[in-house]
Amino acid sequence: MSGLLCYCRGGFEPELAAELGERAAAAGHAGYAVTERGSGFVRFLTPAGDAAGLSRALPWRSLVFARQKLRLLADLDAVDTRDRIAPVLAALQAGAVDGTLAPRFGALLVEHPDSDEARPLAGLARALGNALRPALRKAGLLAAKDDPRRPRLHVCLLAGDHLLLALGDPADSAPWPMGVPRLRLHPDAPSRSALKLEEAFLTLLDDGERARLLRPGMTAADLGAAPGGWTWVLQRAGLQVSSVDNGPLRQHVLDGGGVEHLREDGFRWQPPRPLDWMVCDMVEQPRRVASRMATWFREGWCRQAVFNLKLPMKKRWLETSLCLDIFGREAGLPLELRARQLYHDREEITVLAIPTGR
Template sequence: MTQPAHGMLAYCRPGFEGECAQELASHDARLATGGFVRSQRDSGFVEFVLPDASAANRFADSVRWQDLTFARQLLRVRARVAELPREDRLGVLMPAIRTMGHGYLDAWIESPDSDAARELAGLCRSLGNALVAAMKRESLIDPKSTCRLHVCLTDAQNAFIAEAESDRTCRWPGGIPRLRFPAAAPSRSTLKLEEALLTLLDADERERWLKPGMTAVDLGAAPGGWTWQLVRRSMSVTAVDNGPMDQKLIDSGLVTHLREDGFRYRPAEAVDWMVCDMVEQPRKVAARMAEWLAGGWCRQTVFNLKLPMKKRFDEVQLCRNMIEEAVATNGKRIEWRARQLYHDREEITVFARTA
């Protein structure tokens, strides 16, 4: 059974459906689109229902995945499908896809990142291959299209049919970059900074802002997971931490280790980058980041905010306001991009620079 639907579908980290819903609702209030949330704890997704096609168009045109912190992906819902028959799922999906009235650059079948939905990985692969083949036979795959089709299986019998412009959505299925842990890195935290640089910067920005010979400070560096990402890009790093650093990083000749407190260290001159993954209350970290940015001690920064158990969305807003207000006192404004990465846990990762 297929029913037309108007709304948005956001993938998120299981357990953070409430924060994702709050974020979507804040945009809804700004746009006056009159939506409401359907969500279930630990499902890994949020459906934001909108009253009609006009409201859905306005929301989809105004809110990008790149603008959201707690969503890994944001899609425009076109239909809800229930009671998919095990023996002929394509027989239900294809008629619904035909009614969309246009072709797609590609088609993905995916499931949320929940324990239950994760068991659908094999079905997603096999059904995805069959769907793309069927769409090609009917000329519904169009290399000139800018729109991608997404079918989200919430279980083996229920699905959303959704779509999105390819340049406004995450380029990884499920919104999850599949990164391999580099054997030479001293800790798995290295994957957080790698994902942050892939997700929060575009290809042109990575080329311009991550050049060999640039200078960086890593606050709370030990044992060196984040420092490793900078060194592999041939940057000179001052690693600030009272704990020990990985000896191979020291031997690289690109790392200066200072056994100092990351909350007190101040560079002798401005650096290109400051990164920070210190375990501390988010407001204390935000105050330190504000000091660096307002003081012009770094040109850009990536840092983590470890979130409290309650009012996490409000805490993020408070930390952002703290930094923006501190920077504004020096006549600057802040460029802020934040995301709860796949490799994050109870935290978010922020890229910020002054403009």
Template sequence: MTATGLLCYCRQGFEPELAAELTERAAMAGIAGYARTKRDAGHVLFLCEDGAMLDRALPFSTLIFARQKLRLLAELPRLDPNDRITPMLAALADSGSFGELVMEHPDSEAGKPLAGLARSLGNALRPALRKAGLLRAQDDARLPRLHVCLLAGSHALLASSRPNDSAPWPQGIPRLRMPPEAPSRSALKLEEALLVLLDAEERARLLKEGMVAADLGAAPGGWSWVLARHLLRVSAIDNGPLRQSVLDTGRVQHLRADGFSWQPPHPLDWMVCDMVEQPRRVAERMATWLREGWCRHAIFNLKLPMKKRWQETRLCLELFAQQAQKPLTIRARQLYHDREEITVFATPITTRNVALPRRRRD
């Protein structure tokens, strides 16, 4: 059956937050619709009369609780296990040609057992799509991707994504490996933040050897270790100890101080912060760093409460933007390696993103 709207993936358990975000953002864009989901489904459908308009009105880069944003094309709730392909081809008959087929399932307890079926169905569906003229013979990154999301053996969602307005990874999840020398799992959070919240050009321009950074609440040192791997010089601020592997990089100086009260003796290129604290207090302190010019770029986490998490997210980001008192580029996302939190990247819009001069060492 034809369906129009958006299909968005999210962290299991955060469906209400994503549904609330989509509902509010659609209303702000003047588009009427409604969210459909259930707890722990790992995805949200937002249904409306004009899915193409909604897709354009809600850029993926502006969404916080969505790992992936797809334009919904059809919902097939009663597939025959003996022939799933024929109704899929019929539903896609007027959809044009796609550059790639992505077989998926929600990242949820109910969705994970469908991985094997998704692979085998994809192997059979690709040649059928090509024969019908719906899929290019070779992957073409210039064209929209076709996503087939299995909710059950007899239930599938068909959707599409534009390469420049969606995550490039299946399910919106970047596959990162934990290096054995990493001091903590939190290292993956910063690695993912740099990959998701900055594009390739920004990573090359904003992460250069010799740049200087502060890591507030650094212990045991996962985020300092990541910055050191990018060849930055880091002041790790924490009264707690750092892992020896962090100090062994030769790029990290451990300063025993309170991350909420410490301020740098000179402006820094970067400040990062992953402290367990009330999100509004963190937002206010991060705003101080940008307002006073203590850093040029920042990445920080906001730990969310158990209830009204979308409302708290919106409030904290508004508070941060207001108290920074300067135009900022702000991007926020609940990352795959996040838990009850979101990660925020901020940088002044008018700042030239170049390395600060190195200070002389007397």
């Protein structure tokens, strides 16, 4: 049995499992999800044994609820805690990668799911990584220096005696341990919500796209801006921002220049001329938000956007699918959508919409 290992936010395992199952079936791949609520990860197993084909059919950037997507190599349970290294070497040397010889990995990440149960394993993960790294190099399984072009070896600790081995394709997985970019809240940020937009730009755009699409002098609207967290992120990028909210903005954001505060309803306001960006983090029914965001594109009010959809407590994958379908249908333009439940999101997802081909 082979398949995928995906990390997610604790409590959203059913949503990730449903997403993987639906998308795999649509791509013609049989399989099933194995998970427990609160575990922070999902294994999607395929009896056909074609993990590589399944992985290609489910690219990481297309997944909404997966922080990380890896190809499973081995499940090592009940290992001798006096020697965890030998079973790892044996599994890799036995040719655990689709029945072929294990590659020389470019990097090693020893990690654990982001769950209450697994967090105490952080110290063990560090110690195991320090011991395993030289052993892998001696066995010819790990490059002498980190090589970002080669596949990464991920060792996921589920317990002291239970390890999952997985492969991370550098072109089709998150580059950060546990799939989480480590961002620090800047002392000048008006609110913690600033981290959501910073993470969205970091994870949903690549380096070249950020350079092209976030240039100083561009124009943007922040709908529901107060107290100004998302406006502040745009301002720091050099954009000219119309901040739309009846509530107040932090004074230092207004004093920083390039921001016009419009005391209006962000859900009704429309710009007098087309803008480069629209961002929106308003608390509203997700289908209503999706429809309003589509209006912005249909009417030509913006070229690209980032917006959040606040999800209900149940059937969240179904609601996500419906909202993305509403947006795509009503926008009436060829757009590329990238949606993700970010680390700094809670009961919501963040959506990036950009013109196709950008």
